[in-house]
Amino acid sequence: MATPSMLLLLADGRFPAGAHAHSCGLEAAVAAGRVTDLATLGEYLRGRLATAGLVAAAFAAAACRVAGSDHTTPVRPPPMDTDLTRPGQRRRATLVLLDAELDARTVSPAQRAVSRRQGRALLRAGREIWPGDIFAGLPATPGGPHQPLVLGLVGAAARLDPAQVATVAAHATVTGSASAAVRLLGLDPYQVQALLVRLAAACDAVAARAARAAEGAPHRLPAATAALADIHAEAHATWEVRLFAS
Structure with a gap:
């Protein structure tokens, strides 16, 4: 199990993975007049936590759970040419399933692209800090793997456990938008922290x-969505001038 310091380092928004460049949909919500003050920001964060936060945390925890487990058996059949007797192949097949399931839950093409772009940035940091073969099982999908994986x-x-990873993912879901709100709305940072x-x-x-959900099969992981967030993401992707990448 990781030390408390390691957990804090991964949850820190200054971890070099580019998270500071994203508002997690808040910029579009502000432009649409749906988030205007501290109260509406609170509503936005609660909604995001219950939808995107739950999904991201579950998939991150599931990926953590299979990271070192070659005994994990994919629920759906892997490709015909996959030899599950080879070391790492069961893990790879499960990660492929997780990536596909998360893709299916991400309705907005713009949000899918953002997730994969953030995944590439985080993967670069991870490989630099923890060189080794733990990342070898990630699927070679166009655009890169999804960030939660x-x-x-x-x-x-x-050396975090799945519950700790879920905490980091859920925490990042709200802190990214909260930090962006200070810049977008000029809110008091002390009140935002409160x-x-x-x-x-x-x-x-x-x-x-x-x-808890991460202990189940990939296709049974949470599928909470927010249609308005998908619409905002598609609109935001067309802007010529914007402060944040998402």
Whole structure:
């Protein structure tokens, strides 16, 4: 199990994976007039935590769980040319399934692209910090692997357990948007931090639910969605001038 310091390092927004360049959909929500102050920001973060946060935390925890487990058996048949008797092949086949299941749950093409772009950035950091073969099982998908899957493997490399990885994922779901809100709306950073403190219990509950779900089959992982967030993501991707990448 990782030390508390390692858990804090991975949860730190300054971890070199480019998260600071993303508002996690908040910029479009602000432009649409749906987030205007601290109260509406709180509603936005609660909604994001219950949807995207739950899904990301569950998939990150699931990836962490299979990272070192060649005994994990894919629920659906792997490709015909996959030899599950070879070391690492069961893990690779399960990660392929997780990537496909997460892709199916990400309705917006723009959000899929952002997730894979963030995954590439996090993978680069992970390979630099923890060189080794733990990342070898990631599927070679166009655009790169989804960010939650990479986070799961990074967490495993750092010796976090699935519940800890779920906590990091859920935490990042709200802190990224909260930080962006200070810049986009000029909110008092102390009040925004107080809002995050009030959301801590909800964040922990989502992480615990995600960790439990991660013990099941890939196709049974949470599939919570937010249609308005998908619409905002597609609109945001067309902007010529924007402060954040998403």
